[in-house]
Amino acid sequence: MNGPMGAAPQEGGPPPNPLQPLAxxxxxxxxxxxxxxxxRWLGLVAVLLLYAVRVYLLKGFYIVTYALGIYNLNxxxxxxxxxxxxELEGPTLPSKADEEFRxxxxxxxxxxxxxxxxxxxxMGFTATFFPMFGVPVFWPILLLYWFILxxxxxxxxxxxxxxxxxIPFSLGKKSYGKNGKAPAKSNK
Structure with a gap:
């Protein structure tokens, strides 16, 4: 078979992407x-610590770190x-007890x-391997500005x-009573 579904490959089409198997x-x-x-988050923290150690040992690349901080804040x-x-579409979350939960x-x-x-x-870690991104700056000013921001x-x-x-976080299902069970109804 020459192409997809046994058809011959078309000439003049886009060349095959050599990175497609990796993707x-x-x-x-x-x-x-x-x-x-x-x-996943522990892995991200490990990469962040590795990046922080690299920046500390190189004593530079504070602009790259500041850009990472701004991006992650966004x-x-x-x-x-x-x-x-x-603000634009009106409240979609219930504001009263009798409204529908969304x-x-x-x-x-x-x-x-x-x-x-x-x-x-x-990308920031990769940038630390290129000296052109190691612009000398007074890092305490960047740190102070980032905290203010x-x-x-x-x-x-x-x-x-x-x-x-x-509230953007949920703490799981609400539990009732001592053992997380709903209180029993009495037949009085």
Whole structure:
């Protein structure tokens, strides 16, 4: 067979992508890692620590680190924000006890948050091998500015959560009584 479904390959079409088998293998690994949330995040923390040690030993690349911090802050905001903006579309979450429950849907799902953070961290790690990205800066100013930006942004996000009454995290199913069982009804 010469091509897909036994057809002869067309001439003048796009050349085959030599990276396609690698992309498929990567997608299979990503698909298999999806249910293992804790291990994925522990792996991200390990890569982050490796990056931090490299930056500390090189005593440079603070601009790259600052850019990673800003990017991850932006990802965190997407993770904490609802998909439907209540300021533009009106409140979609119930505001009274008798309204219908609508679950919190994130603008940026957890897996995409993790994957984007990992890719950014690997790109930042790669950038540490190129001296042109090691621009000398006074890092305490960058750190102070990042903390100010973080606190101002988080304050605004928390005020948004309070105003529209949503919590981006669930702590699991509510339990009742001592052993997590619902209280028994009495026949009195």
């Amino acid at each position: 498929r293998r990567l997608q299979v690994l990503l698909d298999k890692s999806t249910p293992h949330t804790l291990y 990802l965190l905001l997407g993770f904490l924000s609802p998909q439907a903006n209540p 679950p919190f849907v994130r603008r940026l799902p957890e897996f995409k948050f993790w994957w984007s953070s990992l890719k950014a961290l690997l 973080f606190f101002v942004t988080m304050k605004r996000q928390i005020m948004h959560m309070i105003k529209y009454r949503y």
